[in-house]
Amino acid sequence: MSDIAQIVRVAIAVVAPMIMATTVVTAQTTEPEQEKTPPPHVLRGDQVEATYKAYVQRLARYQTRLRSHLQADAPDLAEKLKKEPPKPVEYGYLVVPAYSVREPAAPSRPRSAGYNWPWTSQMIDREQANVATAEQTLDKVDGLAEAERRTTYETLTDGYPTLEKGQRLVDSHLKHNRFWQQVIADDRPRFERLRVLHDAVVERGRLLAQARAADVTPDNKASLEQRAAALAKQVEDGQPGPAAPDYIQIIENTPQRRVLRVPLYTDIPDAEFVTAAVTAIESAWSVDAEDIEYRLEVDLRTKTPEELYPDMPPERGTHINLNAHVKLFPADGGVLTTGSNRTYAIPGRFVSVGPSPLNNRTMAHEFGHILGFTDRYLRGARDLGRAGFGIMEIVPDGRDIMAAPGSGLVRQSHFDQLIAAVTKKAAATKTAAP
Numbered sequence: 559m560s561d562i563a564q565i566v567r568v569a570i571a572v573v574a575p576m577i578m579a580t581t582v583v584t585a586q587t588t589e590p591e592q593e594k595t596p597p598p599h600v601l602r603g604d605q606v607e608a609t610y611k612a613y614v615q616r617l618a619r620y621q622t623r624l625r626s627h628l629q630a631d632a633p634d635l636a637e638k639l640k641k642e643p644p645k646p647v648e649y650g651y652l653v654v655p656a657y658s659v660r661e662p663a664a665p666s667r668p669r670s671a672g673y674n675w676p677w678t679s680q681m682i683d684r685e686q687a688n689v690a691t692a693e694q695t696l697d698k699v700d701g702l703a704e705a706e707r708r709t710t711y712e713t714l715t716d717g718y719p720t721l722e723k724g725q726r727l728v729d730s731h732l733k734h735n736r737f738w739q740q741v742i743a744d745d746r747p748r749f750e751r752l753r754v755l756h757d758a759v760v761e762r763g764r765l766l767a768q769a770r771a772a773d774v775t776p777d778n779k780a781s782l783e784q785r786a787a788a789l790a791k792q793v794e795d796g797q798p799g800p801a802a803p804d805y806i807q808i809i810e811n812t813p814q815r816r817v818l819r820v821p822l823y824t825d826i827p828d829a830e831f832v833t834a835a836v837t838a839i840e841s842a843w844s845v846d847a848e849d850i851e852y853r854l855e856v857d858l859r860t861k862t863p864e865e866l867y868p869d870m871p872p873e874r875g876t877h878i879n880l881n882a883h884v885k886l887f888p889a890d891g892g893v894l895t896t897g898s899n900r901t902y903a904i905p906g907r908f909v910s911v912g913p914s915p916l917n918n919r920t921m922a923h924e925f926g927h928i929l930g931f932t933d934r935y936l937r938g939a940r941d942l943g944r945a946g947f948g949i950m951e952i953v954p955d956g957r958d959i960m961a962a963p964g965s966g967l968v969r970q971s972h973f974d975q976l977i978a979a980v981t982k983k984a985a986a987t988k989t990a991a992p
Contacts, residue, residue, distance in 0.1 A: 599739040599946030602675040609679065610732055613686050617725055620693055624714055627699065632708065635715045647729050647913050649899040650875035651883075652863070654828045655916040659838075662919065665956025665965040668759050672950040674942060678728070678735050685724040692721065730914060733899045735949070742939045742947050749947075753938025755796045759954045762789040793936075793954050800930035800972075802979035803906040805890045814850060816973060818980075820929065821857040821891030825866055826911075832858070835894060835921050842922030842959065847970035859891060884908045892928035903927035923963035929976055934961035 596604070621639065628636035692714060699710050742749045768774065769782040810817035826832050836856045843854035863871035866886040872878055878897045884907060887893045893908035900912040901924060909924040927933075934955065940948040959966035 597743060598944045599675070599743055602944065602946045603736050603739060606675050606678050606682070607732060607736075609682050610728060613682050613689070613728075614725060616686070617689050617721060620689055620696070620721075621718065624692075624696060624718065627696065628711060628715065632711045632715075635711055638715050639718065647726065647733075648875055649733075649877075649897075649913040651872045651878050651897045652827070652874040653896055653913050654826060654831050655901070655911055655913055657831055657834050658915060658917045659834075660917045660919055660964075662967060663965045665962060666953075667956075668763050668952050668954055670756065670760055670950055670952045672948060673731065673735055674948045675735065675739070675946045676942075678732055681728050681731060685721070685728055688721060688724060692717065730900075733912075737900055737902070738937070738949055739946050742949065746939075749937065749939040751796070751938075752936050753940065753950065755793050755954075756936045756938040756950055756952050758789045758792050758796075759936060759952050762786045762793070765789070790954075797934060798932055799975050800979050801906055802930040802976055802983060803892070803928075804983065805892070806929065806976070806980050808977060808980055809855075811977065815853070816850060816977060817853045817855065818973075818976065819855045819857055821859055822894055822928070823859045823861055823887045823891050824894040825861045825863055825887075826894065826896060827862070832894070834918070838918035838921040839925045842919070843925070843968050843972075845968055845970055845973060850970070852970060852973040857891070859888075861887060880908075880910055884910075892925075905932055906930045919959070919963045922968070923959050923966075926960050926968075926972070930979065931960050931972070931976075934958050 595601075625636055625639045628639060695710060695714060699707050702710060765782045765786040769779045769786065774782070805821050807819040808816075809819050822836075824832055836858055839856055840854060843852075845852040866883075876897075880895075880897050883895065883897060884893050884904075887895075887908075892906075895908060895910050898910040898912045900914065901910065901916055901920065902912075903909040903924045905927045907928065909921075909928060935951060935953045937949060937951045939950070942948045953962045956962040956965045957967065957969075959968050960972070
């Protein structure tokens, strides 16, 4: 054997085990490393949120510069910019939104709307461009004559609230998108089914528009309306009835009057807000139809933060685990609480209010979820790969409060479905009892 051959043989003997060992380690570590990689909707969301934070900082720097210029050259205009630079909207435990009362709006025809991470990025880019334009205008102000400089300052001062409004819109959109991206990821089959119903509503609208055309023949019109009716039935049948929780009580059920009582726990110390919420619920969930009175009574039960957290309650603004938080309440009632970055509800269990302004109609809609109703508007999703999910929404019936809080109303059918569900559950429980 030659010296070269001997060297090669020794090298193989030494290196081969090292390669095998490396292969084993790689095989052992690849899977955990893959498990740590966030899914596409989270990765893209993190990227968009990082861009958003940089945009907020840029807007804050611009506001500081503008205020500095105004304090030196136009102190009277500086009064309009006394507040601190904009910050992301605060949310967390015990953060209660501003509350208002609104009358129902006129219902509109179904119209599909969508949002996703690429669209949120476009919103940020648009607002970044608006800030850049304002910055460029401010950069040139020192070279202007006094009168022109004053006019420019007035324009920039008057335009600044629009920049803040854009920032708040992006902030709200980002939080909304982040929330639903995760909900969809956790329940893909449901949102794929809802996408089919969404598409059916869109197609129904297209067929009805064709049926209304001036040149449509009677036979074609009848065919179009028949196909549209079949799609309407598909959508209606695809909407589940209320999953009534056990704690709903039927306290009166006569031919003339039907009354439900619902226990509702809350740990919100703002008595004015809680009173307004209960008033909104009881006012909306009250119907007179076919000589029958339908009424709902809220049995309000207060829990203080100290009762829920004997050791130490969370401070205001603390980001809490809502599912764990709600488990601290008794199970014999619904829950109205705080802590989320947007107002939302889990059917049959709780409503958590976020920081954005809230009105009576939205409160009544969210309470409908505590009664066991799901949203009657349709939110579907398509997989966009690395961009996360494309989310699409449509309101099939603007007259239903569970579909359109702004224009819909509580109907007799809501009470009838709820009473039937409660009665059926009670009968099943009685039958199953030993």
